[in-house]
Amino acid sequence: MSTTADTTQTQKELWDKALATMPGGLSHPNRRKADDPIFISHGKGSRMWDVEGNEYIDYSMGSASLLLGHAHPDVVKAIQEQAPLGTYTASCHALEVEWAGLIQELIPSAERVRFVASGSEATALAARVARAYTGKTKIIRFQNHYNGWSDLTITGSETPYDVAPGHGVVPGAAETMVVLPTDPAVVEETLKADPEIAGIILEASGANWGSVPLPEGFLQDLRDLSDKYSVVLIFDEVITGFRWSPGGAQGLMGIVPDMTCMAKIVTGGNPGGALGGKADIMEVLNPRTTTHADRKVIHKGTFNGAPAVAAPAVATLKIVKTGEPHKQANAIAQKIREGIRVILEEHQVAGAAYGEASTYHIHFGDTPSRDSVEGLTPEDVRGIPASTVYAYQQALQDRGINNMSHLGGITSAAHTDEDVELTLKAIEGSIEQLMSDGVIGRS
Ligand code: PMP
Numbered sequence: 522m523s524t525t526a527d528t529t530q531t532q533k534e535l536w537d538k539a540l541a542t543m544p545g546g547l548s549h550p551n552r553r554k555a556d557d558p559i560f561i562s563h564g565k566g567s568r569m570w571d572v573e574g575n576e577y578i579d580y581s582m583g584s585a586s587l588l589l590g591h592a593h594p595d596v597v598k599a600i601q602e603q604a605p606l607g608t609y610t611a612s613c614h615a616l617e618v619e620w621a622g623l624i625q626e627l628i629p630s631a632e633r634v635r636f637v638a639s640g641s642e643a644t645a646l647a648a649r650v651a652r653a654y655t656g657k658t659k660i661i662r663f664q665n666h667y668n669g670w671s672d673l674t675i676t677g678s679e680t681p682y683d684v685a686p687g688h689g690v691v692p693g694a695a696e697t698m699v700v701l702p703t704d705p706a707v708v709e710e711t712l713k714a715d716p717e718i719a720g721i722i723l724e725a726s727g728a729n730w731g732s733v734p735l736p737e738g739f740l741q742d743l744r745d746l747s748d749k750y751s752v753v754l755i756f757d758e759v760i761t762g763f764r765w766s767p768g769g770a771q772g773l774m775g776i777v778p779d780m781t782c783m784a785k786i787v788t789g790g791n792p793g794g795a796l797g798g799k800a801d802i803m804e805v806l807n808p809r810t811t812t813h814a815d816r817k818v819i820h821k822g823t824f825n826g827a828p829a830v831a832a833p834a835v836a837t838l839k840i841v842k843t844g845e846p847h848k849q850a851n852a853i854a855q856k857i858r859e860g861i862r863v864i865l866e867e868h869q870v871a872g873a874a875y876g877e878a879s880t881y882h883i884h885f886g887d888t889p890s891r892d893s894v895e896g897l898t899p900e901d902v903r904g905i906p907a908s909t910v911y912a913y914q915q916a917l918q919d920r921g922i923n924n925m926s927h928l929g930g931i932t933s934a935a936h937t938d939e940d941v942e943l944t945l946k947a948i949e950g951s952i953e954q955l956m957s958d959g960v961i962g963r964s
Pocket of ligand 1: 584639640641642644667668669670724730757758759760784785794
């Protein structure tokens with residue numbers, strides 16, 4: 522799958538410069554997926570190319586932000602038309618109103634929308650709004666769920682769950698997060714015992730874009746418990762929003778939270794995000810509120826709703842609204858999941874392939890069946906040694922496949938059956954290599 526291209530710099534040269542200019546050579550830890558870092562020059566549809574001309578079938582899709590694939594013509598056109606008008610003026614503008622209107626139409630809980638600059642800002646703001654609205658201090662969140670990197674949400678994303686991971690997090694931040702297993706009985710006990718709970722936040726997919734699925738009925742359990750104990754239910758739909766369905770996970774399942782955190786597809790794969798919520802709760806963000814003056818939230822942000830982002834966002838959501846992209850993206854993911862199961866079975870490798878909507882995950886190890894990791898803990902699923910994950914990602918990369926993170930991928934409406942065929946060959950080759958290197962074992 523390699524082509525030769527005119528290049529001015531090799532990846533090795535770029536990597537040396539990156540190491541001299543950025544800590545660890547990176548702007549995000551997940552961007553180095555293997556020993557050999559790759560530098561991408563451009564993407565189109567389901568594919569992308571590195572600066573040396575090597576082609577990859579991409580299953581990261583802009584870290585799950587590109588449901589339509591790379592450089593969709595409507596999205597490109599929207600950016601091109603907006604750029605000469607000015608990328609940003611720090612004023613009210615028509616596109617942000619259209620954008621908020623589309624979100625309101627698609628996401629059931631988004632009676633009002635506030636734009637932010639990233640998914641982490643959406644979740645941090647959601648926590649602040651929940652505290653202000655209820656006058657309480659703590660947020661329940663779930664083991665291993667990733668709800669952004671801010672001090673307000675990072676605790677609980679990695680083991681040990683009760684202390685902030687890494688250094689430099691504000692002392693005391695961990696005490697404001699109550700990290701629980703995804704067990705409704707434990708959630709209820711906590712709500713009953715602790716009157717300081719303001720809200721509950723979770724990844725609507727289950728931890729880490731669904732690699733640890735939620736127990737059956739859990740979203741509804743949380744909806745019922747939030748009503749019973751008068752706390753604010755927050756769905757982090759940064760991944761699932763506009764992907765699980767045009768209305769996100771809540772649209773698909775008909776379970777409406779009080780607030781919704783959005784990023785990635787909501788911006789058409791551009792920097793930014795949004796918080797949506799019930800009008801009464803979001804009123805705390807109204808700078809001239811008269812009804813909620815005693816609990817007003819201060820929230821600013823230079824680039825909130827910037828026109829350069831609003832334009833491609835509107836172009837994307839107009840297509841999302843049709844529901845068409847989901848059909849193709851979901852069908853492709855399903856074919857990949859099924860194909861992986863066949864490979865695991867034929868090679869007698871212990872493991873499963875699973876996932877919802879346009880995602881697929883692999884687990885290497887003992888599982889209840891070839892299509893489920895039910896009953897496994899977050900530590901079982903995410904505890905696969907980093908060396909195994911790295912070896913798998915390197916093997917895939919060597920075969921022209923870029924995965925999302927850990928052992929899974931994200932599909933788009935631009936992926937084709939030809940991509941599936943090439944991808945399954947690459948996955949089979951990678952698994953064979955890992956077996957012969959003794960990295961994974963037989964069932
Ligand atoms: N929540 C979830 C579920 C996410 O997957 C992410 C990012 N991958 C975030 C929040 C944070 O979003 P951002 O990277 O835009 O800050």
